[in-house]
Amino acid sequence: MYFPNAQVAISLYPLLLLGLIVGTLGGFFGVGGGFLITGGLLVFGVPPVFALGTGLALVLGTSIIGTLRHRRAGNVDVKLGLLLAGGSLPAVFLAERLVVTLEGAGLAGPVVRYVYVFMLTALAGFIIYDTWRNRPSRQAGSSQADQVSTQGLIRRVQAWRIPPHSIKLPGVRPISTRVALPISVIPQLSAFVPLAAGVGIGLLAGLLGAGGGFMMVPLLIYVLGVRTRVAVGTGLFQVVLTGATGTFLYARSSHVDLVMAMVMLVAASAGSRLGVAATRAVAPNRIRFLFSLTLLGGALAVALKQIAESNAGLGYLSTVAGTVMLTATGSICLVMVVLLAMSLRKEPGAPR
Amino acid sequence: MYQSLAEFLSGFSARFPVLWALLTLAVVTLTSLALYLAWGWIVGGLEMGQTMVRRLWDR
Numbered sequence: 001m002y003f004p005n006a007q008v009a010i011s012l013y014p015l016l017l018l019g020l021i022v023g024t025l026g027g028f029f030g031v032g033g034g035f036l037i038t039g040g041l042l043v044f045g046v047p048p049v050f051a052l053g054t055g056l057a058l059v060l061g062t063s064i065i066g067t068l069r070h071r072r073a074g075n076v077d078v079k080l081g082l083l084l085a086g087g088s089l090p091a092v093f094l095a096e097r098l099v100v101t102l103e104g105a106g107l108a109g110p111v112v113r114y115v116y117v118f119m120l121t122a123l124a125g126f127i128i129y130d131t132w133r134n135r136p137s138r139q140a141g142s143s144q145a146d147q148v149s150t151q152g153l154i155r156r157v158q159a160w161r162i163p164p165h166s167i168k169l170p171g172v173r174p175i176s177t178r179v180a181l182p183i184s185v186i187p188q189l190s191a192f193v194p195l196a197a198g199v200g201i202g203l204l205a206g207l208l209g210a211g212g213g214f215m216m217v218p219l220l221i222y223v224l225g226v227r228t229r230v231a232v233g234t235g236l237f238q239v240v241l242t243g244a245t246g247t248f249l250y251a252r253s254s255h256v257d258l259v260m261a262m263v264m265l266v267a268a269s270a271g272s273r274l275g276v277a278a279t280r281a282v283a284p285n286r287i288r289f290l291f292s293l294t295l296l297g298g299a300l301a302v303a304l305k306q307i308a309e310s311n312a313g314l315g316y317l318s319t320v321a322g323t324v325m326l327t328a329t330g331s332i333c334l335v336m337v338v339l340l341a342m343s344l345r346k347e348p349g350a351p352r
Numbered sequence: 353m354y355q356s357l358a359e360f361l362s363g364f365s366a367r368f369p370v371l372w373a374l375l376t377l378a379v380v381t382l383t384s385l386a387l388y389l390a391w392g393w394i395v396g397g398l399e400m401g402q403t404m405v406r407r408l409w410d411r
Binding site for chain 2: 004005057060061062064065068069244247248249251252253254256258261262265266269270273
């Protein structure tokens, strides 16, 4: 099929497969999947700027569908998501300025890729360590599968009292800056904590050209103490807001191929249904472990891309990087489907 | 026809970039909502059909 805006002809099947994988992972892990879509579209021969723009439109669509499904399951903390977005949205614009400055110095590509590889590997390493430390066999039972090893840090962060403790507006009684987040089971939290976290994630996301979901979910779980399923739903909700901003910016310069995004969105919507159903059926520690494997796949792909960029004779490694990413995520989707099927066999009445 | 529509849209997006960006957002959002509802209906319909078949079978 020919896509006139991106001026490229691609078979429908790989696009549908990519959409299905992105939707499934998005629903399961609470990430938009920007890192996967852009890599996949580049492998299919889509020009880079269209790969980014079209990818963001797909991220927006899949995160809307995933958020709606998670909201039905009670997994979206809208108040927390809005506070995070309050920090991350302005930070994304700030990061874009930073990228322009780095580009001027000819450093943007390597810096972005090195930060990416470091972040993904460090996050994946920590999640694997934490999953191993808190594996159910060492705990009192499978009900402890949502236990993480950063309880001390979580307690300290939740107890932080950052001034001002209230904001006074004319004609309105003082508004406390400590908020209760019942959906996340956080009794009290300074509103400045998620705002600052949003700024940090937004800066990194803008620098790395991603929605930031892959950093947001671990932060919500390990620093703020949000339960895994609520972190996945709230992470997706936050991706809706960043995805919409990114899509608007790229669409304004006509770098979104709407037809291509729609084709992938149809498959992604089916995948999202599967992914959300799996979050309800698969144990939280397994979700976190599979998430860390996805991050490692991403780190490997970006590292290969960096080698390809810095060595003129190894250009083919760019294609290998995209293939590695697609194979890794496709395999994780298969594992997830198997875990879902096993859980449904154990409990035929489990939610779908 | 597909080509001429693409040319028209390309010209439109170049002349009214902000309007085009808002239209893109609207199309993506509405399509997502439609797909969300459609899958809900399809799965709901399949479940209803399964229940009906099971009841008939049990009789």
